[in-house]
Every structure is written in C-alpha cells, then in structure tokens.
Amino acid sequence: MKYINLFEKENVSRLCYGTLSLSSLQNSDTVKNKVRLLNYAYEKGINFFDTAQLYDNYNILKEFIKHKDRDKLVIASKSYAYDKNTAEYSINKALREMNTDYLDIFMLHEQDNGNNFLGHYQAVERFMKYKEQGIIKYFGISTHRVEAVKDSLKFKEIEIIFPLINYKGIGIQDGTFEDMSEALKSAKDNNKFVMAMKIYGGGHLIKDAEKAFKYVDSLNYVDSIAIGMSTVEEIDANISYLENNELNINIKNKIKNQNRTLVIEEWCAGCGKCVKKCKQNALAIVDGKCSVDMKKCVLCSYCAGECAGFYIKIV
DSSP states (O other): OOEEEETTEEEEESEEEEGGGGSTTTOOSOHHHHHHHHHHHHHTTOOEEEOOGGGTOHHHHHHHHTTSOGGGOEEEEEEOOOSHHHHHHHHHHHHHHHTOSOEEEEEESSOOSHHHHHHTHHHHHHHHHHHHTTSEEEEEEEESOHHHHHHHTTOTTOOEEEEBOOTTOTTOTTSOHHHHHHHHHHHHHTTOEEEEBOTTGGGTTGGGHHHHHHHHHTOTTOOEEEEEOOSHHHHHHHHHHHHTOOOOHHHHHHHHTOOOOEEEOTTOOOOOHHHHHOTTOOEEEETTEEEEOTTTOOOOOGGGGGOTTOOEEEO
16 A cells, blocks of 8 residues: 655555445445445555545444544545534534544535635634644545635635546536646645545546546645545455556456446436536436436436435446
C-alpha cells in the first residue's frame, strides 16, 4: 500500500475506501458481509474510509472500528448542514452512531460554488468550533463542479477538497477535465488536500479501469483516491493498479465485464423528487414515471435517497 500525509497525520493510505458502495442506496448485502469487506481492505493496508450522513451506514463503520486502534484509522464524513442546529445534529449523529470521539475529516456535501458555501456559513462556523475542540480534525467540501474548487481558494476554512475527476470528465457539471485539472492545480498550490472521486465515471470507464485509475494516480495534485468497492475482487484490483502489480486475469475479466445500471421500478409514482436531486440532469419524468439517461448518470445513487417508495436501485 502507498501512504501519504494528511497534513500532520502520517501513514494515510492513498487509496480511500468509499463506503457509498456499502450503503443501502447501492448494496442490499448483510452488515456482516459489508464489515467483512472493510476488514479485508484494512488487512490489505487501507486505513482511510469515506462515508456521509446521506449514506446511512454509520452502523457498518461502528462494527468495523470497534476493535481497532482508532488513531490508526482516518474517517471522513459529510452532510448538507446549513445552520448551527443541523451542524450539531450531523456531528452528534456521526459520533454517536460510529461510536467515535472525533472525525478526521468532515465536509459539506455537494457544494456548487462560493455562494452555496456562504449559504451554509452558520454551519461552517459551528464546524469550526468543533475543530477548535478537536472533534473535527480537518474540514472541507465535496463537489462535482469546477466553480466550487475555484471558489474554495477564497475560504481559509476549506482544507480538504473532494472533487469528481476522471480522464474523460464524465460527471463534471460545469466544464471539462482540463477545467477541473487547472482548478485543482491552483487548489494544491494553495495547500489544499485533494481527494479524487468518481475516477471510473460512475462505471462508464470500468472497461478501461486500469487506464482510468493510473491516469488519476499520475496527477501530482491528487493526494488520495476514493473508490467505492463492493467485492473482494474490486479491492484487489484497485490495490493492484495502485501498486503497479499484475492483476490476475480472472479478476481483470470480471471487473471489465461489470455492467452496473440504475433501475427504476415500473410502479414509480412519478413524484419528481429524484429529478430535482439529480445534478447530472440524467433523470426526467416521462409519461408520469421517472426515466434515466444512462449516458449522463454517474451512479451516485443520491436520487434513490429521495425515493420514499424505494423504486430506484443500482444493480
């Protein structure tokens, strides 16, 4: 495993386990099996784990970390908190449900730009109080937008940037790969820590997984790469790409032949909440039901969290 420094914290795995893939939004397996995957990754050297309030999987992290040295783990989470009360709720929920005394990283989820950040500034001020108390070690934002990365330079509070980036620019909402790359170079020059997400473009690049991984891995402004993994083979494959090891041909073929998609049940009520949630403009109401354009969908599954009837799933 390759390790990096998260500012003062040493020996942080460059490969971060994105646990959206272990949330009920994407995965119906048992808690026991999900914890087993986290333990397998940990035994392979991964000690950096990303979650979010939206994922509703803190119980899995709680089971995973309960017999480990907490100080050897890095746990990142995020929420949509917008004021003091929602900030306190977000932090207390994370601490309680993961049974931890602190969070290594906490972020505002899906920020669009500086104005969006200012709209959440009451929450930011509360997060800074938690930071002073050592309950949050580092603070940042996650985003799919170039504008948010550029605007992050205006705010000293933002230490971590968690952007969507892949070599084709799939899912970047307001520009190209080149636009995002230039913005991230500036962020890195201003001492921001950069975590990359969606390097496989929501599955669109999975047939060229090794190329997609190594392209982002070669970017000198990327500190860590977060990837959702739901099988042992996916864990092995990503570690192999990171360490430049030859991947078993059977695993390689299995990864290459994966074909995940967003499924919307026939009995969708057509309420439209998922359409409003989708920032990729991949969803639309057609003939009273939700329809998906898979050329635009990045399989983030955030739409599923808006569906009260559980009519949306990734398979």
